Amino acid sequence: MASKRSVIPFGPQHPVLPEPIHIDLITEDEKVVEAVPSIGFVHRGLEHLVTKKDFGEMVYVAERICGICSFGHGYGYVNAVEHIMGIEPTQRAKYIRTLLFELSRMHSHILWLGLMADAFGFESLFMETWKHRERVLDMLEWATGGRVIFSIMRLGGLRKDVPDEILKSFLPELDKIEEGIRACEKAFLSDPAVLSRLKGVGYLSKEDAISLGCEGPFLRASGVARDNRMRGYAAYKDVDFDIITSDDGDSYGRCYVRIQEIYQSASIIRQCIEKIPDEGIYVPIKGFPNGEYMTVIEQPRGGACYYVHASGKKFIERMRVRTPTFANIPALAKTLQGCDVADVPILVVTIDPCISCTER
């Protein structure tokens, strides 16, 4: 006898979700047969503000697209406008941008680990990871003055220099964070109770990951070596790092990739502190941007596209942001097919959804 299908609405308000996304789960008994995601609960019209804010002031709006990857959004917009205007920031500005970008990545990934621990019900692990994230936030506060929104980005460079003494003080902090994450890593990657919730859950093959257009750690966990940092923007061409991939393709693989990327970010920050040159941080800009440019940068959640079209006026005509969560939603729907209802919160968290970015 065929079992009866029923629809379970998941979200937009759910204990595991930090932000509102709604998924209709079509289930047969305890198995999900199909998942239909829908978004559109937190649209704020930020892209349209580009026509009402001066192109310099727009940096503050771009930073506020998202709270977690705020630095990346500010960087993406500034990078596009700088290319249109033909401005080359100084090397020191590029190094500090790279360093802050990697600190953002660290805090985003550690935050994700905490959310993941919360999703599979390991509360003390959740609190332990967020304890280490606090250190990263403290470092960001030392460097920029802000914990979430840094307001340090500016067209032509940076608004504020980060003194060498502060940069040097990051080195022992990084050691402590790495030590703490290594302790948590054992729980995430070798604890039998945790493994039973992660191994084989939400498998996505390499072919599916490519054809569904996934981005970021979600894509790399399926064995595809694609990282936009390899394009060499900011100071990434001057530092050594490899693309971290996993062949598992399941939730365990996604966890592994993100943990390894935390160590990788720490390594990039150390290289930046070692190589940073002593020079100015700001190149004056003249005139208004005229032209269009599209850039792709690697946010903590994956590749984000920024398109800017300006026509030589004070206000830019069009700005468009394509965020990694938007690219990962089709793959999420695919991984949800055939999973248990109890695994749905874990799978939603594995794409690291950022709905504020996606809807802007």
Add this chain to the structure above:
Amino acid sequence: MSFVNFTKTELKNLFKKPATEKYPEGPATYKETTRGHIVNNMDTCVLCSVCQMRCPTRAITVDRKAQTWTIRPFSCIQCRRCVDNCPKKSLSMAKEYTEPDVTRTEKVFALSDRQKAALAEQARRAAERAAAAMEAKKKEMAEGKKDETKKDETKKDETKKEDGASDQTS
């Protein structure tokens, strides 16, 4: 014995100080660089309105007639742009966060009496200079000097003086 991996960390945590601060039982601690809220020194502010023009959220209002400087803390995004652009270095950033509130209040700051007197004195001097310049112009007109070259010279002098006067008043 992989299942005891995290137990070690948990046991260690039992004998450590709490990682969090007991706020509001104790005072909150801030970094030296923290961007908390904007403070205006009303002894040095000249109400030039540069902060009002530069503020991306239009949180600052300068009223020259009433000689007040107003900030809406709920609109301020602590971006520090006004502080960076203040010509008199009157604005600064304090590290404590903005106080909580239940209504969208505005904080109004009036110029200090000393600064009011200083600005009034500046305005009086500027008015005197402008009046003197006008007087000189009238005198020359009355004398009926019609020589083109001389007229040009006096015009230049007047405009220079007027420019100087307007600088002082702003």
